[in-house]
Amino acid sequence: MTTDLSATPVRRLLRGRFGWFFAGRTVDMFGSSMTTVALSLAVLQASGRATDLGLVLAANIVPMLALLLLGGVLADRASRRLLLIAANSVSAAAVGGIAVMLLTDRYHLAVIVALSLVAGAAGAFASPALRAIVPELVADTDLQRANALLAGSGHAVRILAPTAAGLLTATAGGGWALAVDAGSYVLAAVLFLRLPAGSRTSPTAPAMGRDLVAGWRVFRSLRWVALTSVSFAVVNAVNVGPWNVLGPMLVSSHGGPLGWGAVLSVRAAGLLLMSIVAVRLVFRRPLRTGRLLGVLPALPLLALGVSGEPWIVAAAAFAGGLGFTISAITWDTALQTRVPREALSRVSAFDDLFSFVAIPLSQLAVGPLAAAVGAGRVAVLCGVAYLVAALLPLLGEEMRRG
Template sequence: MTDTAGVTPTPVKHLLRGRFGWFFAGRTVDLAGSSMTTVALALAVLQASGRVADLGVVLAANMIPTLVLLLVGGAVADRVRRRTVLIVTNLSTAVVMAVMAVVLITDRYDLVVIACLALVSGAVSAFSQPALRGIVPELVERHDLQRANALLAGSQNTVRILGPMMASVLVATVGGGWALAADAASYLLAAAAFTRIPGASRPPSAGRPLWRDLVEGWSVFRSMRWVVVMTISFAIVNAFNVGPWNVLGPQVVSGNDGAVGWGTVQTVRAVGLLLMSVAAVRIVLRRPLRDGRIWGTLAGLPLLAIGMSGDAWVVAAAAFFGGLGFTVAAITWESTLQAAVQEESLSRVASYDDLLSYLAIPLSQLAVGPLAASYGANEVSIACGVAVIVVSLLPLLSREVRNLRT
């Protein structure tokens, strides 16, 4: 890590004023709402139905439209003001959460109704994500992108710790319906904060059909070889990392140390994520992709710890360092993409990046169980940990990735 010579980043207190400050506030409240929703919705459905199968239907209904509509969301975010997209999506999500809350509070739970509302919520998310990734370069100077993304990562990691805890307390004390009502209120507050962001002008579409924007976005995406290389790398890393961590981690650690042990691992990992987010506010990397890939290898350590030991304290220590590496990799990638891609194409490129990176996750989660049954959970975890380390370094074979500077 090295400070970039010749560039004086904007002080944090100044960065958090004005347009980026309002976005930071809205994004933090938005993240708090979404982190609460994940837990509150799951607990509320289980509380109301008592059936795990219902929860699976609701979660699938929420995820599928996000993947299906993500590219359309990217095209829309590049076509209209991203500020407008964020206001509309937060208001829409607030309405969905409010209706869910009313259904549950009035004891009128119905799987079809809740699944349809989750479907709408997932569709809305497909439009908000590309807008969130594309708007930051409109709000800060180029040399402040890493600092801005580090601040956003810090708030994200903080609410990841506090949000689920708050949701659990609300569900336990006043019920799942009221927890979702609190979520609805948070989305309204986020929308109010986003209204204070000045709207950047967008180039006129001149009646151009949406499909042409999608094709143009794909052309921009594939024309940047280093972006394609990094996206493929992320997809493979997700395939080897997400399923084993979410499935084998709880199985092995809980088997050794109980549910508290796995909860401790997740908490320690979150601390690592948060600490590195804070550190990244003060430090700038000269070659962000190269350094991000090197730090990203640490994400393989928790899987190695699960396979070689499985004891909660060993896995927690590895997860702490894995959290450090994951944070650096995420911040450097986001900042580099925002600096290198033209603003009028950024949301579309980001949506292709998201879609291709996420597609491997469901396959990973489905495959890891049968693989562990055939070859052993410890063996699969070790193999996946090694694969994460190797695949994280593979993009360094590209000269563009190695040498690209901020």
Template sequence: MPDTVDVAQTPVRLLLRGRFGWFFLGRTVDVAGTSMTTVALALAVLKASGNATDLGIVLAVGFVPTIALLLVGGAVADRMSRRGLLINANLASGILMAAMAALLITGRYHLALFAALSFLNGIVSAFITPALRGIVPELVERHDLQRANALLSSTRNTVRILAPVAASLLVATAGGGWSLAIDAATFFLAALCFTRIPGATRPPGAGQPLWRDLADGWSTFRSLRWVVLVSLSCAFLNGFNVGPWNVLGPQIVTGHDGALGWGTVLSVRAVGLLVTSVVAVKLVFRRPLRSGRIWGVLCALPLIALGLSGSAWVVAVAGFIGGLGFSVSAITWDSTMQAAVPQESLSRVAAYDDLFSYAVIPVSQVLSGPLAQAYGAKEVCAVGGFAYVVVCLFPLLNRQVRTM
């Protein structure tokens, strides 16, 4: 029996009506603003301060509270309206981004103020992510979850290709302050779209202490063995992949084909992500967890290509294929969690899943350089790629992962 079934006979346009349609539009605008902010903020801070250290501080203080408060964000998203949380969080992000823009436009850039605003924005981000992962099952029927996630993924990948270019052009022409002002407007627009989701999408949670919600979420997470196995697998996958790819990849490809080669690799990989997201809208995987693990093996190919070749065109082709695998793996994982995890605990379980995945990334990035110096950059990438294959397939030893 094939692992996929074509569901093209159900018009996708039906998913884009009503509650999910407004969420889809708001999420697209939200991703556009976030993607622009990443580039615009970096360029604006560098231009205003002329100091890369300032940029490092601003980015770091924005990342730390997101990790530290992610579990709290999941608990809050499970005990109140996720719709309301998304509206308020986007309004807060818009206000913070507008404040940054005002500082730049008026020529009053100051590191301490920017770092404080970035820190506050990091707090807001900790509440947005769990709410986003938990709200989709409230807006579509269970059998539409995978297609809904594929639609969200396709627009997300498209925006992430275009938004950085748009942000760079805005900084170069209008200036960093006005670029951030436009970014702020996208958050306000996203909040407006979320207000069009009718009514409260879920009842408020019980009035027990927050720490009890966190403990209950952990108990639910631990009780779902298939979630624990895949979450731990994803943590190791990030450890083997993120650092070598982001730290050593540019060094290897640039040394082989120059800076343009690495940019080409990233663009081609992004196309692979987009193509698979679009195709996935038309398909439903019969055994999504199994399919996601098998397709996920393709993500190892870019690392292996870096280790065995380093040529830009070889790594680009591998990156395109790896993008296919990453999209299928991500879409099937989100859809399975949304369908199988109890709704009242979904944001907390998703937060624990994200925490495992995120926590290992800084470690991977820090260790990649020393390991490359000790054993060679290509060697580290090759070993990481082959280890990725093993860790990706490991959850298939569990029967529930294979047959769900």
């Protein structure tokens, strides 16, 4: 690992076409981060029924999983710029439609679920394009810095956007919060208009089904990608549910709700700090470094199970945030530099699908498991499983050499 003390590359990156993408991506993420909070609060404000909220949130995630691979195919066939503009425009229309319904006191669950499905589908088409367009905008030598800048803005947005959504909902109402959210998608689409046109579908392009199969073959042939994607699936299965469900329960039993809020804030600080530091670092073996430091997010789970004391869990969560950020940045950079450019969106879509599909299962299973064997024991077992799964990719020679 070396350190680049020059600020010139960062200033250069933030000028021109990557600067427009950085701004658009930040605004896009602000809107996406606001959506879940604003939509949740707005639906509860309008209906008061938790069942309605569950249906609306499920409607948002299901099409994301179902259409992710199709989004990857389209992002490899067509202009990624146009796909991002279209996805943000559709999201703006869907979220704006929900806002209008709430502002006019015309709450209809079926219509809101349908619009939530549309917004989720738009996200499925945007996600593969967002990762794959970055190599079109910067040189390979600048990819790690670009990804670190994107990660830093993303972590900052995830801290600010939920608070903004909550304040807007509490003061102006859920409809206005969603209206602002819709406006952020429009602004992102306008900023993406400044990006270069990029690739377009070839008149002789194969059928989409064949394109998808070809993408799967590329994904499967890159064993380091396939192995790491399986690792991510296990990591999410043993982390997302236990952290989000058992975390507040175990920490609150020692320090109350304020303790859990402090833990999340300290973790966010670790995520953001490492994003800033990674802009200046150059890793000689980024894949290996990312996997080794990627074990750090196991520490908060272990701290939950062993102690549950807020200050202990917060310290572990800070370290976990550092490791999670480096793992994500080095992984995105590796995919962008080592996967064939013409298949990058499809490979990214398969990687994302493996990563995301375990999350709902994790959230459903953790409650019954905790009731059966104890919340602390489940947290410790999940921490150990995370540690093993995070190191699994190092069994491959490509990862050890990378």
